Amino acid sequence: MTDNKNHSLISDIKSQIKKFSEKALTLEVGNVISLGDGIVLVDGLDNVMLNEIVRFENGVEGMALNLEEDAVGVVLLGDYSNIKEGDRVYRTKKIVEVPVGDIMLGRVVDALGKAVDNKGNIVANKFSVIEKIAPGVMDRKSVHQPLETGILSIDAMFPIGKGQRELIIGDRQTGKTTIAIDAIINQKGRNVNCVYVAIGQKNSTIANVVRDLEAHGAMEYTTVVTANASELPALQYIAPFTGVTIAEEWMHQGKDVLIVYDDLSKHAIAYRTLSLLLRRPPGREAYPGDVFYLHSRLLERACKLKDELGAGSITALPIIETQAGDISAYIPTNVISITDGQIFMMTSLFNAGQRPAIDAGQSVSRVGSAAQIKSVKQTGASLKLELANYRELEAFSQFGSDLDDETKRILKLGKAVMAVIKQEPNKPYNQTDEAIILFTVKEKLIPQVPVERIQDFKEYLLNYFKGTKLRADLEEKKAFDKENTPAFKCAIQKAINNFLNNSQDFKPCDELEQTAYDKFFNENEPIVVVNENEFFDEQINSLPTFESIHPVQIEEKVQELAEPREVFEVNKIEKEHLFEEVEPEKIICEHHQFEITEDQEEVDGQEVLEDENHEYAIYEVVEQNDTIENCKEANDEAEIQVPVAEVVQDEEILNERENRNWVFSDSAVSEVEKQTIMISISPNESEQLFDNGRSVVFFKVAPKYPVEKVLVYVTSPIQKVIGEFDLLKIDVNSVNSSWNKYRSSSVISSRKEYLEYFSSHKEAHALLASKVYKYRRPKDLASFNMKKGPSGFTYLK
Known part of the structure; x- marks a missing residue:
């Protein structure tokens, strides 16, 4: 039995010996012969490639940048405090490469593509080398699509097309970075990925840029590559190549990319530092002779590919900082000659408050006009x-x-x-x-x-x-x-x-x-005019389309949104007050009897507020039961008439008055007589009306045009569900002017969103409009500018 075991063991050993093949691992090893200022001279690496990564025995990596006959100049990409002469250096046979793809969106990375935003490591499926040959002439297409910056002066006078290189140049603190960041922010929703490369910037500056991008939702489609001022010159040198490599991946996928280099002046300085430390011969302003090639091979990678290659593009916005406005210096003239135009920022304009401080005389876009839309081209030339x-x-x-x-x-x-x-x-x-x-x-x-x-x-x-x-x-x-x-x-x-x-x-x-x-402008077409109000904008947008909901749901939604303590009935009396033309206003009522005069400060303890046009109004909060019933004791048969706006014939007076909206509570407009708009409620009507706590929204047309008919919406109380008095009167009639003639200065039109629903669902709209007015707080009504009209939604036809 023992012999059988031994025989089996011997067979296994023989089998393993037969399978064994001798493999020799060949390592090319060099030695450090000198080091200093982030530069290491290495001998023994005879076959090393340009820009190849080499690894020192302590794990630090460097990049072979100088290939000499007897030594290799290596720039370090990490901490070199523990490297010493005699240390071994190993070839990796790899060129510097960085992760690419959509995984980079929303991330802040260093010059080697490693995350520095505390959001975890980047696990990429694809890497790409940072040094590539730019697409050839036959692979390109001429610039023909606009890249909108959203900046009026640039889009009009110096348009930028997709695939263009447009230089932003000027002294420090003249708004160069602001223009670039605005251009990135404006790409939201336009299917353009962005890369922002920060070279030699302060960490605080980079952090502010990232915060701005996050605040505007721009980091969702942006990658930030950073090599701050404290980084090694080698990292500042390769940072823009890392950025354009990330951008190229998207370009070859057929996407449009915007890349910002902020700024190439510091990039040139970093390259000059490395070159002098490597003892390369200096040229003009101590820059090496190939500094032009440095920037040209970088910027030439921005282009518009032809359709057969996906029609992707990279648009580059390099930034150059000048000294005292000198654009004839070496680096500015180099980059100006490489790019397709420049936007020159002027210090004197900036200091004078002209923002953006673009000097139209020295700025130009050489190819962007081909991408400009016709309407802007027609008007921008002037x-x-x-x-x-x-x-x-x-x-x-x-x-x-x-x-x-x-x-x-x-x-x-x-x-x-x-x-x-x-x-x-x-x-x-x-x-x-x-x-x-x-x-x-x-x-x-x-x-x-x-x-x-x-x-x-x-x-x-x-x-x-x-x-x-x-x-x-x-x-x-x-x-x-x-x-x-x-x-x-x-x-x-x-x-x-x-x-x-x-x-x-x-x-x-x-x-x-x-x-x-x-x-x-067809006055018979239903139009929705909406006043700007963030709170109600948000709530209205949260509702489904009016086509799919019933007015009861609107009522329930408004009840849900409005806190009970915010429900007030606000009695607001306004008057266009021209002392020479209009008599003081009176309210004929036993319970509330007062008049507005020129010098009166209070009425029954209520402050008379004066606006910038010297017009007066009284604001009074009335309890729900303190209604017109209190006035019935004087004369049960009498109508309570309150003149609220007198439209006079004099053309000069009419032309001086601006379009206004008025809001009333506990009233209904039932009469327009002799061009004077009256509120007229009989005691019988008021008993029904005010017991239900209704309020009315009344819209007045501009006084310049004849008033024929008015539009009235009446709401139901918050305590009630929809009933027979929800819409007491919806009298949607035309006036002798188109809708825009009675638009107030604060309103914006939203016809595009609501037009298709308005005609068939005007009751829901009317209810919603009046609800918005009803739940405005009295202090808001008291402080609004009469010129602009109250905040809220106005629905007109």
């Missing part, structure tokens, strides 16, 4: 021309009255244009809005608006057109044509008239423009 004329004559503006009329006109228009292109950070425009704003410059309409009010007017103008057929027509055609151009002229002139509300400057549309305008 912007450059007017700015050039203004710059030429600006020095003469100090002479004031000594100038001729034409010079004064050019200077006035130039100042208006400078105000038009001012833009706050993180507030991008889409290209249709840009075209509308630029149209005011092209047609020389903008000088009518005082320079100090142009920023407010831009917001008003965009709200004025939002949701209109005219804007939809421009968005569809992407061009101004013979049909919509006169309509835009008329509409913008009407917007200016309404905004300024000044009879002396009132300019009517001519017959051709009015005819074109009327084609796009």
Whole structure:
């Protein structure tokens, strides 16, 4: 038995010997001969490749950057404090590579692609080497698609196309990074991935950028590559190559990518540091002779691929910092010659409050115009021309009255244009809005608006057109044509008239423009006009579409949202108060009898509030049972009449008044007589009306136009479900003007969202509109600006 076991063991050993094959592991090993300042000289690595990773015996890695006859210059990519002369160095036979793919989105990584955002390690399925040859000429396609930055002055005058390289250049603290970050933020929802490469920046600066991107939801489609100022020069050197390698992966998948290099001045300095430490011969400004090739091979990797290769693109926004505005220095001139244009930021403009501080004279986009949409191209050309004329004559503006009329006109228009292109950070425009704003410059309409009010007017103008057929027509055609151009002229002139509300400057549309305008603004078409209010915007958006819900659900939703303590009946009496023309207002009621006079500060203990137009209003919170019943004791048969707005015939007075909305409680409008709008409630009606705690929303048309009929919505109380008095009166009638004529300055149109539901579900809309008004707090009503109208939703036809 023992012999059998031994025989079996011997057989196993023989079998293993037969299977054994001798394998020799060949390692190429070198030795450290000197080190210092992050540079190590190694001998013995005769076959090492350029940019190959080598590993020291303590685990630290380096990159072979200098290949000499008797030694290899290695730049270290990690801590070199424990490396000493004589240490062994091993070849890895690998070029520097980084992880790529969608796994990189939303991450902050270092120059080697390792996560530094405390969100865990990156486990990638694919890696790519950082040094690649740029796509050849035959693999490319010319730039023809716009990349919208959302910055009016750039999209209009220096447009950027997908696949373009556009340099942002200027002194420090002139807003270069802000433009780049705004461009990234504006790509939200546009299917463009972004890469932001921070080179030599402070950690605090990088952290602020990441916070801004997160705050605007931009990190979802962005990767941040960072090599901060405290990193080794070698890491700062390879950081932009890491960024473009990540971007290239998406480009080859057919996607569009935007990459920002912030900034290449520090990148050139890092490369100069490495070159001098490697004892390469210095050239101009001590930069090595191949610094031009350094940036050209980086930026040439940004391109637009032809359709056969997926039609992906990389758009590059390199940033260069100048010293005292000197763009003739070595690195600025190099990068200017490589890129397809530059945006020059001017310190004097920045200090003067002109943001973004773009110098139109020294900025240019060489290929972007091919990608510009027609509407912006049609209007943007005039912007450059007017700015050039203004710059030429600006020095003469100090002479004031000594100038001729034409010079004064050019200077006035130039100042208006400078105000038009001012833009706050993180507030991008889409290209249709840009075209509308630029149209005011092209047609020389903008000088009518005082320079100090142009920023407010831009917001008003965009709200004025939002949701209109005219804007939809421009968005569809992407061009101004013979049909919509006169309509835009008329509409913008009407917007200016309404905004300024000044009879002396009132300019009517001519017959051709009015005819074109009327084609796009049909007063019989149902329109929804919505006042901006974040709280109710949020709640309305949370509701399903009106097509799929019953008014009872709206009632229940409003009850759920409104806290009981917020339910007030607010008795608000307003008056357009022109002391020469209008008598003081009286309320004929035994219980509440008072009048508003010019110098009165209180009425029955209620403060009389004065707004900026010297108009007066009394705000009184009334208990639910303290209603018109208290007035019935005086005369059971009498009607209680409260004149709330007197529309006078005098044209000058009418033109001075701005479109307003009024809100009333415990009242219903039932009469319009002699152009004076009255509230008229009989005691019998009031008994039904006020016992149910109803309130009314009343909309008044602009006084400039004849008042024929009014629109009334009546709500039900929060304690009740929908009943027979939910919509006591829905009298949706036309007025002698189109809907935009009685738009107040704070409203925005949302017809696009609600138009298809309004006609068949107007009762639900009416109820919802009145509910919103009912649950406004008294302090909100008391503090609102009468010019802008109350916050909430207004539904009109």
